[in-house]
Amino acid sequence: MKTIPAATVRQVDKAHPCDRCYQSRFCLPIALPPEQTGRMREIVHRTMRVGKGECLFRSGAAAMDKVYAVHVGSFKSVVHSTDGRQQILGFHVPGELMGLENLVARRHAIDVVALEESEACEVNVRDLELAARDVSTLQHQLHCLMGDRLARAQQDQFNLGSAHAEERLARFLLDFSQRLKARGLSSWQLTLHMTREEMASYLGLTMETVSRLLSRFHRDGLIRLSVRELQITDREGLAALIAPLES
Amino acid sequence: MKTIPAATVRQVDKAHPCDRCYQSRFCLPIALPPEQTGRMREIVHRTMRVGKGECLFRSGAAAMDKVYAVHVGSFKSVVHSTDGRQQILGFHVPGELMGLENLVARRHAIDVVALEESEACEVNVRDLELAARDVSTLQHQLHCLMGDRLARAQQDQFNLGSAHAEERLARFLLDFSQRLKARGLSSWQLTLHMTREEMASYLGLTMETVSRLLSRFHRDGLIRLSVRELQITDREGLAALIAPLES
DNA sequence: CGTTGATTTGAATATCCTCAACGTGCGTGG
């Protein structure tokens, strides 16, 4: 199947990551009040640079004491079954936290792999928990992040369980675009750094089905697409293919 | 479609739930050190009794400040799309925590409905967070619970995305039995309090497919089943139908 | 340029769904 992802991860430099990350939430989804930002240096101790296709970390049987925030680029997280199948659990764009599911031991292994040249901040969970005990807003932010992550997983569950191929893909495109927009990136012109097969795995479909549907969306004037470069030309049209969840 | 679930929930009595819950983790998956168990009375303020088919709570647009632990019985959590479809996100047995995804606002609504006459402990999240700041083990337990919940969601994602109907059902039966066992309940003889349609929704299948597969499992001697009463007679045989996730 | 990997497209097939009929258990009212 796939080659085992390499683990050549480099610390980007001896210094800490940019202070901008601490103060605005641009790339780190947690923040402390201005007078406490100095403490962030205890929590985030380094920034890792990861090449395309390389593995940032593998969460395994043992509980980890690190989580990672996407700084630049994008990642996928993927589980493998013992018979060689694999399922992509999600894609991660700047500002999103990875590894929250690994605070507890005794679970399946998940590989987190870069889809392109990327950077991630390593966050020490012990220090984070320690700081959360002093700063209630941080504690609450952390709980919100986990809640948010759980809500996302549930949306995926709905998509896999109750939607046909067309709707699954439409949902994915809109959601992905939405998440980029939330980080101030372009929401109508974007690059799909994952392969068709990776999209398919995430959506519980095959590569061929995804390809056919993308072609159809293109024919119907919903998107413009040249391989990896995507433009959403008719957001309304795409949205018409999906039924939003009740709120 | 389905009738809107009633909301007639009764507080079981004016007193607090049994202290046994505080000390052992039998029905409440969080605990404080012995000398602090008194504080649990602040955190858990009441026990709710819910009739079959009734709604314990609906998490909606607003962030909630409560989570619930199953005490007796079982629950399902379900999302609805605006066009009337519904997806069951999970079933909850004694000792499991519900509502963790609702600490953050601005999300889809989820109904949590009792599958039988049930009881749940209401936990005040504000008080819980407050206590977690004093007691680091509690804080860590909470994070582990959320991590565990996330890991479960990811398993479901694998099941929905990468497994055929037969494997999905086999996984469900084994997992469900396993979870009951973890709470000291019988793992080989159990009652499926959910309907075939509810199982099907959870598994992303139709009622008919589930029914056919259960019949087949029965014919093949893997299970004994009379409507809702299930015996797992050949655990190995069932396990042979699934490929576990790598760890 | 030729090789490699990703993507697209087509045709045949399989799995699962839809529709429909029938069976079963249970509570209700005659």
Added chain:
DNA sequence: CCACGCACGTTGAGGATATTCAAATCAACG
């Protein structure tokens, strides 16, 4: 007490959606 209705469950036949297999096209890169 029995008949009836109703909800749930089972089983079958046919059909649709998505998969599998296969081949052709395209892009990147040495």
